[in-house]
């Protein structure tokens with residue numbers, strides 16, 4: 001069959017532009033992969049002693065010796081274990097598996113970490129690097145959130161980066177990290193910092209405040225209501241009325257202008273990522289409010305001082 005077809009002049013320009021646009025989408029992954037390569041070769045972002053070139057803020061965040069470096073997060077997110085599930089997205093839409101991660105690896109994300117030390121290691125490093133960054137901003141810009149608190153449990157607090165920083169900044173506060181047993185195995189606490197291996201769906205230790213940083217976006221609404229229920233029991237069980245402190249994204253509404261295009265696109269990337277790796281999603285304010293009221297909380301307060309993420313205080 002001869003499929004040759006003449007394209008009239010004015011239409012040809014439009015079609016060639018459309019082809020270029022599609023090529024750009026096809027090769028978008030080259031941005032991520034080239035960045036990963038540059039980081040692994042440790043070449044592009046060496047701190048130039050002679051200061052011949054000024055580094056941008058983004059380049060500085062990619063320096064390996066910067067304590068706020070996002071490099072561990074990049075290395076984890078672009079590891080083949082986490083990129084493989086994207087090749088199974090189509091199959092997942094047509095099967096009954098929980099997530100594309102399950103389709104690709106035959107088990108749930110959190111179970112995989114328990115049995116594969118490599119994932120546990122690079123994921124913990126990625127989370128700790130993000131935690132260092134966020135907690136620095138949090139303590140500097142939003143310290144009032146901790147006023148009057150004597151105890152705090154960081155639920156799903158990983159290896160304790162956030163809890164350690166809070167315990168140091170507020171010496172009168174007792175901090176506890178609750179995470180899965182394999183995540184906290186072998187970690188040593190101190191007088192002001194305890195580690196507990198457990199399951200947040202079962203029980204959360206009592207405290208004035210419960211911190212949930214990057215937890216609820218990992219779970220669907222039903223699972224979030226269970227977690228929030230355990231948190232509510234924990235903050236009311238001592239007769240005091242404490243609060244839950246959430247650090248997560250609140251998806252912005254699409255606007256007509258292009259100003260926030262990249263921010264919204266990034267939030268939607270995370271939304272897709274949560275769907276592919278775990279059972280979660282990113283939520284807009286209305287969806288968050290529904291979760292809080294469905295879990296029996298009476299009010300909440302949002303502070304937008306953490307970039308693409310927000311601080312949400314939720315009251316019983």
Ligand SMILES: C[S@@+](CC[C@H](N)C(=O)[O-])C[C@H]1O[C@@H](n2cnc3c(N)ncnc32)[C@H](O)[C@@H]1O
Nearest residue numbers: 127131156157158179180183198199200213214
């Ligand atoms: C996305 S990470 C966030 C870690 C940390 N809050 C942070 O932002 O750096 C989610 C954490 O939840 C923990 N987690 C998953 N299921 C859990 C469960 N059932 N009980 C307690 N922790 C759990 C994971 O091990 C992991 O440390």
